[in-house]
Amino acid sequence: xxxxxxxxHDLLREFFDAWFQKEQIVVTAAxxxxxxxxxxxxxxAFDLILLDYRMPGMDGLEGLAxxxxxxxxxxxxxxxxNAPREVVQEALDMGAAGFLPKTLAPKSFVNAVRFMAxxxxxxxxxxxxxxxxxxxxxxxxxxxxxxxxxxxxxxCKGMANKEIAHELGIKEPTVKLHMKTLYRKIGATNRTQAAxxxxxxxxF
Numbered sequence: 001x002x003x004x005x006x007x008x009h010d011l012l013r014e015f016f017d018a019w020f021q022k023e024q025i026v027v028t029a030a031x032x033x034x035x036x037x038x039x040x041x042x043x044x045a046f047d048l049i050l051l052d053y054r055m056p057g058m059d060g061l062e063g064l065a066x067x068x069x070x071x072x073x074x075x076x077x078x079x080x081x082n083a084p085r086e087v088v089q090e091a092l093d094m095g096a097a098g099f100l101p102k103t104l105a106p107k108s109f110v111n112a113v114r115f116m117a118x119x120x121x122x123x124x125x126x127x128x129x130x131x132x133x134x135x136x137x138x139x140x141x142x143x144x145x146x147x148x149x150x151x152x153x154x155x156c157k158g159m160a161n162k163e164i165a166h167e168l169g170i171k172e173p174t175v176k177l178h179m180k181t182l183y184r185k186i187g188a189t190n191r192t193q194a195a196x197x198x199x200x201x202x203x204f
Contacts, residue, residue, distance in 0.1 A: 003050065050078075060087075098116050139201070155194060
């Protein structure tokens, strides 16, 4: 099994490397997103890519989106000391293999890594149960991630992509990606139709 771990803390990477070597897992390390992307581009496909949510270059979930597009088919997961539940849910909705708290016991961490490398999804039960409780009750809203709902709300207010990006603190290409996904989920083909569908559903 080949694992890529990207984290900006040297000691943590060394600790993980020591544990995974005991499990006969080959580890490649990177200190930021750029290094992780370079490692993927210059290597054969990894079984799992594990990204620190808060390391340099991640820019929130945009780093996850970039790695998902460049992963050569490898499963991609996030890890963090702490992350909001809505971030964990959105990462899973984007296609992440899972989310690993750094507070997990080493053996549990290794087991979760093996689990995700086989194509399964992993997230702490307490995080996901609360995330489900926070899911909006509106039938249309249940189809969308929290970020997609935010984008749709701004769209309904007539805001342009650039304005939405500025308002939400994300980049314009990311807004376009969210729009494409939410269009598909709600059966819309353009901005006007999406806004009408949302308003007819009483969403905003």
